Amino acid sequence: MNETALLIAATLAAGTPLALAGLGLLVNERAGVVNLGAEGMMAIAAVTGFAAAFHTGNDWVGFAAGAAAGAAAASLFGWLALWLYTNQYATGLALSLFGGGFSAFVGTGYVGKKLEQSAGVGIPGLRDVPFLGPALFRQHPMVYIAIAIMAATAWFFYRTRAGLVLRSVGESPDSAHALGYPVRQIRMGAVLVGGALCGVSGAYLSITYAPMWVEGMIAGRGWIALALTVFATWRPGRVLLGAYLFGGVTMLQLHLQAQGVQIPSQFMSMLPYLSTVFVLVLISRDPLWIRLNMPASLGKTFHPGS
Amino acid sequence: MHGRSFLRNLTLAALVALGLAACSKSEPPKPAAPAPAPAAKVEPLKIGFIYVGPVGDAGWTYAHDLGRKAVEARFGDRVKTTYVEKVAEGPDAERVIRDLVAQGNKLIFATSFGFGDSMEKVARDHPEVFFEHATGFKTAPNLRNYEGRFYEDSYVAGVLAGMTTKTDVIGFVGSFPIPEVLRNINAFTLGARSVNPKVKTKVVWVNAWFDPSKETEAAQSLINGGADVLLQNTDSTAVLQTAEKNGKHAFGWDSDMSAFAPKAHLASCALNWGPYYVKATSDVLEKTWKTENTKWGIKEGLTTFVKVNDAVPAAAKAKVDEAKAFLVANPGAVFRGPIKDSTGKEILAAGVVGDDKFKGEMNFYVEGVEGKVPAGK
Numbered sequence: 001m002n003e004t005a006l007l008i009a010a011t012l013a014a015g016t017p018l019a020l021a022g023l024g025l026l027v028n029e030r031a032g033v034v035n036l037g038a039e040g041m042m043a044i045a046a047v048t049g050f051a052a053a054f055h056t057g058n059d060w061v062g063f064a065a066g067a068a069a070g071a072a073a074a075s076l077f078g079w080l081a082l083w084l085y086t087n088q089y090a091t092g093l094a095l096s097l098f099g100g101g102f103s104a105f106v107g108t109g110y111v112g113k114k115l116e117q118s119a120g121v122g123i124p125g126l127r128d129v130p131f132l133g134p135a136l137f138r139q140h141p142m143v144y145i146a147i148a149i150m151a152a153t154a155w156f157f158y159r160t161r162a163g164l165v166l167r168s169v170g171e172s173p174d175s176a177h178a179l180g181y182p183v184r185q186i187r188m189g190a191v192l193v194g195g196a197l198c199g200v201s202g203a204y205l206s207i208t209y210a211p212m213w214v215e216g217m218i219a220g221r222g223w224i225a226l227a228l229t230v231f232a233t234w235r236p237g238r239v240l241l242g243a244y245l246f247g248g249v250t251m252l253q254l255h256l257q258a259q260g261v262q263i264p265s266q267f268m269s270m271l272p273y274l275s276t277v278f279v280l281v282l283i284s285r286d287p288l289w290i291r292l293n294m295p296a297s298l299g300k301t302f303h304p305g306s
Numbered sequence: 307m308h309g310r311s312f313l314r315n316l317t318l319a320a321l322v323a324l325g326l327a328a329c330s331k332s333e334p335p336k337p338a339a340p341a342p343a344p345a346a347k348v349e350p351l352k353i354g355f356i357y358v359g360p361v362g363d364a365g366w367t368y369a370h371d372l373g374r375k376a377v378e379a380r381f382g383d384r385v386k387t388t389y390v391e392k393v394a395e396g397p398d399a400e401r402v403i404r405d406l407v408a409q410g411n412k413l414i415f416a417t418s419f420g421f422g423d424s425m426e427k428v429a430r431d432h433p434e435v436f437f438e439h440a441t442g443f444k445t446a447p448n449l450r451n452y453e454g455r456f457y458e459d460s461y462v463a464g465v466l467a468g469m470t471t472k473t474d475v476i477g478f479v480g481s482f483p484i485p486e487v488l489r490n491i492n493a494f495t496l497g498a499r500s501v502n503p504k505v506k507t508k509v510v511w512v513n514a515w516f517d518p519s520k521e522t523e524a525a526q527s528l529i530n531g532g533a534d535v536l537l538q539n540t541d542s543t544a545v546l547q548t549a550e551k552n553g554k555h556a557f558g559w560d561s562d563m564s565a566f567a568p569k570a571h572l573a574s575c576a577l578n579w580g581p582y583y584v585k586a587t588s589d590v591l592e593k594t595w596k597t598e599n600t601k602w603g604i605k606e607g608l609t610t611f612v613k614v615n616d617a618v619p620a621a622a623k624a625k626v627d628e629a630k631a632f633l634v635a636n637p638g639a640v641f642r643g644p645i646k647d648s649t650g651k652e653i654l655a656a657g658v659v660g661d662d663k664f665k666g667e668m669n670f671y672v673e674g675v676e677g678k679v680p681a682g683k
Binding site for chain 2: 003006007010014108111112114117205209210211212214215217219221250251254255257258259260261264
């Protein structure tokens, strides 16, 4: 019983960075922009966040710095892809590779440095509830913030006028443009939000999850987050669930090992991608699925006035 | 139709990403000594080091780099050292080694098991260069290997773990299921059971030498499974820091990691490569270099068990000192019969001490380790 609770707790912690980045990328993609630079933005944010937390001694300054760094990297992408009309896929890939190298370059001084750790506090009153306390209510605040962001995203998309405008920009930028909406500015806003959330995710990894900075520590989580948006068929709630599912698969595999059950870990590490391909196949076969959820102009360059 | 073109683009992007990831990068060698020697002097011996991680990893590579610095400090102008860090194990290593040869290095140290095949190939083509491979087993007239008896430290750590554990469950975060790592798991278990026969060891494999997030997750799952003292054969400080967060205990590995977890840190299994690198360099300078398999341990001061936490009770400290003294008197005698494997089959009869072949081919868990060795390596 207790072990199950701890497994649930570990799953939530492992899924949170995926959820944060996935939700950010979802905002991007709902506005019609694919930013493949997630891995790079997360790396830049991880080193920036670590450095800020290291020098100020305050984790929250670190998270803020990570968000700012992610948004800054995303603004570079946005400027190239939206104003200079570069191909979104190529630009995103470039940002991903650039971010990996750049973060390693600026981060050399922080390798092997130690960050002071504050013990997890959890939610007073609920943290001592049997089973549910250890499973759900002793997490780092960022775990709950990720859930709140999911709710906010869903509310924004489906309950606000601004969300409707954002989605219409992703569906048909030409129509939105004809109605007088500033398509590129709206898309830039979405790109910045996406970068900031990827940034928070990267900072969570380097400040809280494995509190250290080393090159390559993002280790493919940016790509999993990208796969997650497809896996979730562009719905916020499913992004969160998918993140916990992918996090849970990793933790379950390690947990089973600790119980003496052997499953090849290589198999487990390819599972997120395999399931994404599976979902892609499913939704590609059903045009209705695509029409309902996939932003129609996803990844396409918009030229105003053309 | 939009959907289709998105999918096509995404596939294309994924392929490009894979291709780019496959050509992994490595940095150009950094000159470590600044000014070249004046012309009148004898040409310095150029020595190259290949590291698998970054020099700042506070672990394996960091310890090797301290050894390189010890060579520089000892020989000064007579040597010129170079290192290449973060070299991927596999084919890329061969290119880096050939590069180092082309730059005129006459003594080359490769500091990870996975560099072995590349070393062997290049050594065959360059008989004039001396090659040294850490933790390997292949030899040639100009290729030899050197290694620490790391399992001696693991054994001593096991003794301390057996004295410390309250749950009688200890945990091990493994990198890859190769003999070197299995020796550590088994030595850790034997050490613990030598003072506390009830101890069980749980093992979790992460299939990486250096992946802090994965190491964190593995350590957490061991702790969730009831382990309260952890050892790892991975190179970051993540396991130790996870133990600190959970109020459990763990050890530093490769280098002194006491600063990362003041409470959790029981001791560090630290490596001191300096004496060996100094000896190897002097072998080349004095022209006494010959092929051999060097294995140094606690007695020679290559593996050291340092910074035992002040909070460790005197009785446990005494057991640690006893184990150390035993290994100084009987180097490598961790695996002495009777030893049973985890299925209960007798592997070593009473009184028999495992030889190098026994240790080099280890592919089983000793009694007390839970689970089965993963197949495939």
